[in-house]
Amino acid sequence: MELQIRLLGTVELCVDGETVTPGAAKRRAVLAGLAIEANHSVSLPRLARMVWSDHPPxxxxxxxxxxxxxxxRTMGDRLVARPQAYELRLAPHELDVTEFQRLAGQGRSLLASADPAGAIDTLTSALAWWRGPSGDGLPRSTALDNRWAALDEQRLQVFEELTEARLAAGEHAHLLSELRAHLAAHPLRERAWGHLMLALYRCGDVPAALTVYRDARAVLDEQLGLEPGAELARLHRAMLDRAPELSYVEPGGAAVTASAPVADLRPAVGWAVPRELPADPLTYVARTGETADVVAALTAEAPAAVVVTGAPGSGKTTLAVRAGHAVSDLFPDGQVFVDLGYRTSVTAGEVLARVxxxxxxxxxxxPEKTDERAGWFRSLVAGRRLLLVVDGVTRAAQVxxxxxxxxxxxxxxxxxxxLGSLDGVRRVALRPVGSAQARxxxxxxxxxEQLAAEPAATADLVRICGGSLLALRIAGARLGRRSGASVSTLVAELGDGRARLDLLAYEDLSVRASLATGVAVVRSDDELAGRMLELLGARPGTPVHTAADQLGVSPQRAHRALDxxxxAHLAQRDRHGGYRLPTLVSDYAAELAAVGHVSVREAAEHLFDPWAA
Structure with a gap:
């Protein structure tokens, strides 16, 4: 017995080439449910949910x-009774759904392999199986509804894949009426809007193509409250730029793949190859493990994004630049370096414009609008091996x-x-460097030789610098400048806490300026955190509840400020649940407590060394 069951339209049953009327709607639903689960047992409760829209009687x-x-009685032993279940046995070619999906897969493969002619024939054959909406005439609001919706979606996808194949074969002029009819029935299909734009563009009607984009934008905004997606926006921008990639090329000319018109466009602006990384700091001998972590994040599977965090003066920028140079050969499309200077006023739009x-x-x-800048940026860099380094970020929204x-x-x-709200990024947090790396x-x-001659004084110097690479760089520069100067002399000078931050400055390097910038960033978001820092600087070890009382806030609010x-790496939690300030931060906080807020604002105006922050 040869069966043919058709679900892509009105449900039909053919036996040995003759159409047989299955019966009333519920019997056709039983047939459809068993056919769509062909060669699998379907339990009676599950089958009931496929037939009745609400609770089965x-x-x-x-x-x-x-x-x-x-x-x-019609299909014989093809319908097998199981315990509390039924199974319908079918060969693949006996169900139109299976044949449609087989041909669709073949056509999709031909399209991907740049054989538009073969894809057109195969995808056309796939769509020929459709005679109307899937499961037409069956009861609705049943368990089969999701199956019909999925099949109808597949039909739309195959139509659009066939359209891509026909565009690649130069049939743009013949597609216009079909695409307009398709969009009249399915106005939210962004892919089809793009196809209509491209067909009009290739017919030489650029104004009409741009008008279609305006229409698509209006429909999406009215019905969904959304702007067009990245692909449609990219296509619109490429048309404005008269990108040569949009033009159809006859066979024998430059290759045009079926996916190129929509998926692989690049705006026709001149791609500059930036080489903006600062010089590789050759004296950088610390953070080898953390540098390897950043390199690993950049060379992992997409998306390749890493956030480097740490205290002021911990060497964050130095590490980022060194890691950037280590992987620069893997990013031949360029390296962009942007320094925001820890300015909280810098917006994402300004960063995008700079890039x-x-x-x-x-x-x-x-573009004037931030979302348009973001869309153009994503279009420009899609698929390109470009490295971005953004320094001095104060909030996640900036990047x-x-x-x-x-x-x-x-x-x-x-x-x-x-920057905890950034999703999908690797985080590398820099702790104070150990004594070995500091030495x-x-x-x-x-x-x-100078350090080897005074091991005890060297250990004291390392302790005073508190694991800050910036402080160590300044101390090392001072020792190197003083011919014959002893380590113990510098340690004695730095031992006076009141003068320590004055001495930890050399040319354009300054621990005080670095800390001032870091504190200003925190204070801009939470003034209480700044006041808490001053209080702990004036009275180290103050319990949280006492600090809360002195500042006139609840203990919970005080804990949030301390967190x-x-x-911001300006305080640390101890083993007993309390909070303490690192040595250099404590020195600066004591200064704040003595001179008040004005010095904070003045100090924050001086940017600290970009190599060490």
Whole structure:
């Protein structure tokens, strides 16, 4: 017995080439449910949910057995009774759903292999199986509804894949009426809007193509409250730029793949290859493990994004630059370096404008709206091996639009805080450097002989610097500048806490300026955190409840302020649940408590060394 069951339209049953009427709607639903689960047992309760829209009646089991008996008289032993279940045995070619999906898969493969002619024939054959909406005429609001919706969605996808194949074959002029009819029935299909735009563009009607984009934008906004997606926006921008990739090329000319018109467009601006990384700091001898972690994050599977955090002066920027140089050969499309200077006023739009200009977009062409800048940026960098390093970030919103949307670009963000709301990023937090690495850095700057002659004083110097790379660099520079100067002399000078921050400054390097910037960032978001820092600087070890009383806030609010300081690496939690300030932070906080807020604002105006922050 040869069966043919058709579900892509009105449910039909053919036996040995002759159409047989299955019966009433519920019997056709039983047939459809068993066919769509062909060669699998379908339990009676599950089958009942495929037939009745609400709770099946008490007679559901008896009714199902009656329907099954009627179908068995037509299909014979193809319908097998199981314990409390039925199974319909079918060969793949006996169900139109299977044949449609087989041909659709073949056509999709031909399209991917740049064989548009073969894809057109195969995808056309796949769509020929459809005679109307799937499961037409069956009861609705049943368990089969999701199956019909999925099949109808597959039909739309295959139509759009066939359209891509026909565009690749140069049939743009013949597609216009079909695409308009398709969009009239399915106005939310962004892919189809793009196809209609491209067909009009290739017919030479650029104004009509741009008008279609306006229509698509209006429909999406009215019905969904959304702007067009990245692909449609990218296509619109490419049309404005008269991108040569949009034009159809006859066979024998430059290759045009079926996916190129929509998926692989690049705006026709001149792509500059930026090389903006600062020089590799050759004296950088610490943080080898953390540098390896950043490199691993940049070379992992997409998205490649890493956030480097740490205290002021911990070497965050130095590490980011060194890691950037280590992987620069993997990013031949360029490296962009942006320093926000820990300015809280910098917006994401300003960052995007800076990056777009670095990539060759003329300043006059940079869009005004942030979302348009973000869309153009994603279009420009899609698939390109570009490395972005953004230094001095104060909040996640400043870099969120730069997060890689797919393979190709990579992002290093340097921040004092953890930026916990950034999703899908690797975080590398810098702790104070250990004594061995601290001695290595001092030896590189001042000479190993001088340190070897005074091991005890060297240990004291390392302790005073508190694991701060910036403080160690300054101390090493001072030792190297003083011919014949002893380590113990410098330690004695630094031992006076009141003068320590004055001495930890050398040319444009300053621990005080670095700390001032870090504190100003925290204070801009939470003034209480700044006041808490001053209180702990004036009276170290003050219990939280006491600090809360003195500041006139609840203990819970005081804890939140202290947690802000911990997140900014300006305070540390001890083993007993209390909070303490690192040595250099404590020195600066004591200064704040003595001179008040004005010095904070003045100090924050001086940017600290970009190599050490």
């Amino acid at each position: 008490t007679s559901a089991t008896a009714n199902l057995r009656t329907h099954a008996a009627g179908l068995r 777009l200009r670095a990539l060759g977009v003329p300043a006059a062409d940079v 969120r639009p730069l997060l890689p949307a797919g393979p190709g670009p990579a992002l290093i963000t340097v921040a004092q805080r953890h 290595d850095l001092l030896a590189t700057l001042a000479g190993p 802000d300081l911990v997140d």
